Amino acid sequence: QKEVEQNSGPLSVPEGAIASLNCTYSDRGSQSFFWYRQYSGKSPELIMFIYSNGDKEDGRFTAQLNKASQYVSLLIRDSQPSDSATYLCAVNQDGTASKLTFGTGTRLQVTL
Amino acid sequence: GAGVSQTPSNKVTEKGKYVELRCDPISGHTALYWYRQSLGQGPEFLIYFQGTGAADDSGLPNDRFFAVRPEGSVSTLKIQRTERGDSAVYLCASSLRPRGTRAEAFFGQGTRLTVV
Numbered sequence: 289q290k291e292v293e294q295n296s297g298p299l300s301v302p303e304g305a306i307a308s309l310n311c312t313y314s315d316r317g318s319q320s321f322f323w324y325r326q327y328s329g330k331s332p333e334l335i336m337f338i339y340s341n342g343d344k345e346d347g348r349f350t351a352q353l354n355k356a357s358q359y360v361s362l363l364i365r366d367s368q369p370s371d372s373a374t375y376l377c378a379v380n381q382d383g384t385a386s387k388l389t390f391g392t393g394t395r396l397q398v399t400l
Numbered sequence: 401g402a403g404v405s406q407t408p409s410n411k412v413t414e415k416g417k418y419v420e421l422r423c424d425p426i427s428g429h430t431a432l433y434w435y436r437q438s439l440g441q442g443p444e445f446l447i448y449f450q451g452t453g454a455a456d457d458s459g460l461p462n463d464r465f466f467a468v469r470p471e472g473s474v475s476t477l478k479i480q481r482t483e484r485g486d487s488a489v490y491l492c493a494s495s496l497r498p499r500g501t502r503a504e505a506f507f508g509q510g511t512r513l514t515v516v
Contacts, residue, residue: 332507387445387448
């Protein structure tokens with residue numbers, strides 16, 4: 289079993305819709321959770337992080353964490369074509385916030 | 401600098417050769433990380449520095465890989481006797497602190513290493 293699992297996609301949503309990206313993790317001791325956006329041929333760009341159960345909103349992005357279910361998600365409201373990218377879920381397991389375990393990413397396509 | 405800077409952006413080398421990859425972190429960031437990303441995969445942790453010392457090198461795949469950060473700023477990842485399987489994008493990241501608040505990592509643009 290992979291430590292961090294994501295559906296590879298592609299997830300296709302129409303412009304203006306809500307995109308929902310999901311991630312599950314295996315280590316119950318995981319402490320910090322990150323979402324990175326990666327455009328093709330580019331490096332990962334941090335867009336959200338969440339440490340506590342519940343929702344965290346930043347602009348069009350909402351991260352949701354449920355530690356009991358070992359589940360973290362990212363919602364993108366009013367999706368734009370420029371949101372088309374691979375979204376990487378990353379988990380910190382030992383308190384060193386940037387020693388991260390990444391999933392393989394979900395490719396999001398926002399269609400016109 | 402404004403962001404994490406990595407050089408070179410691309411490196412092609414022959415199997416068996418030695419390569420060095422350089423990372424210049426964001427000014428003032430004490431923690432520095434090296435990751436490796438293969439096609440279609442997420443980044444894979446290699447090594448983490450706090451200051452000048454390697455705090456965790458558990459991700460280095462074998463003893464052909466070594467990294468230094470002699471003055472607590474710029475870091476160099478060194479790969480000896482390169483193999484075709486070493487081909488990947490090598491990513492460097494830095495964070496203001498390694499844990500707690502302000503510990504989020506910011507990545508450089510990466511060095512694409514191709515071993516032929």
